[in-house]
Amino acid sequence: MATAMFSRLPSAIVAALALASAAALAACGSTAPPAASHPGAFTWLRPSSAPRAWRVSRLPDGTARLAYPLRWRSIRSDPGTVSAAVRSRDGAIRGYLNATPQQGEETASNWSSFRLDHNRDEGDVDVTLVASATNLRFRGARGSCVIDDYRSSTGHSYRELACIVNGASATTVVVGAAPPAQWPRQAPAIERAVSTFLT
Numbered sequence: 001m002a003t004a005m006f007s008r009l010p011s012a013i014v015a016a017l018a019l020a021s022a023a024a025l026a027a028c029g030s031t032a033p034p035a036a037s038h039p040g041a042f043t044w045l046r047p048s049s050a051p052r053a054w055r056v057s058r059l060p061d062g063t064a065r066l067a068y069p070l071r072w073r074s075i076r077s078d079p080g081t082v083s084a085a086v087r088s089r090d091g092a093i094r095g096y097l098n099a100t101p102q103q104g105e106e107t108a109s110n111w112s113s114f115r116l117d118h119n120r121d122e123g124d125v126d127v128t129l130v131a132s133a134t135n136l137r138f139r140g141a142r143g144s145c146v147i148d149d150y151r152s153s154t155g156h157s158y159r160e161l162a163c164i165v166n167g168a169s170a171t172t173v174v175v176g177a178a179p180p181a182q183w184p185r186q187a188p189a190i191e192r193a194v195s196t197f198l199t
Contacts, residue, residue, distance in 0.1 A: 139198045
């Protein structure tokens, strides 16, 4: 069954969430957001090939490959990008993946602040950094990742995993997201997709 593909959140992420909550409470009354690092939240990141049964989409310029589970489907996205999603029976997105070429000022060193600012620029609110890490190992590459929570301009809440990956061919951003209630179920597939990402 499909539910067998998913497991509970790794304990490292649960610990990271607890630490992030404590940091948020400590920062009450401060105008500066709490700085979250918690690289242990990314211990699941183990570069590997995608499972044979998974689908693979390539960026139009050929510089990156995004793999995703068979139940997920490619969906329309911005020009030059690729996206895939798994939906509920009523069409609501339960899990989302996207790969986008580097667009401008984003780098591995500024990623934790850049990504959150980008989300705010897109109209997202209540953007909260949960965890971040730099110098993470990908398939033949290095990168930086963040986990953050936000509410979109349409009022939907999401947990997001977003990484910038400096590869042999290009620098590419890979993102996975799911509604908070779906995160425990979708996170293993999203994390596996990020672990298999190639650029």
